Amino acid sequence: MEFRETLARRHSSRAYEATPVSDEALDTILAAGRAAPVGMGEYGTVHLTVVTGSEKMAELRKFFMASESHDPLYGAPAFIVVSAKPGTVGTLDAGAIIENMLLAAADLGLGTCFIAGCLLGTKDPAKLRSILQIPEGFEVKSGITLGHAADSAPAKTLAERFSCTRL
Ligand SMILES: Cc1cc2nc3c(=O)[nH]c(=O)nc-3n(C[C@H](O)[C@H](O)[C@H](O)COP(=O)(O)O)c2cc1C
16 A cells, blocks of 8 residues: 555544454564564563453453453454553653554554553552563553454544644
């Protein structure tokens, strides 16, 4: 897909088909994430966790829905989480990594949504880390839902987006 078309196609999908994401698509999206810049080139401070499979996704959903009234993962069949070591620029790293993955998924025609609220707002981060098997010394930063989108979003014009000053 032409790059500008990929940019225009990326939007947050909040409904997904049950169809799993192929391993090939996952590999492409993970490779895009791992091509992202990382502060000071300290690659050892960042980690990706990929959740697929209905059982693990159900466990995660059950965890979130104990404190939320809706499924914050929107029924997606896959979820990718970025974690980082505390005291680093890991939150910024996560943003860069996630955007690469969102665009790679859009390029493949897959739906995504940037997910931070339910991860950062959890009252039980230790249990979340345990369910996600996050390595010792890392904390969860943000993630993306991934799957075949079952919704569509009208394209936004630049005027509907945030402002920009050119000096
Ligand atoms: C840092 C960040 C955190 C976000 N967290 C969530 C989230 O937890 N849940 C959610 O549904 N959307 C989340 N979003 C998606 C935004 O709501 C969405 O990108 C925004 O409304 C613009 O829509 P678009 O992605 O379709 O362009 C997040 C986006 C960003 C950049």
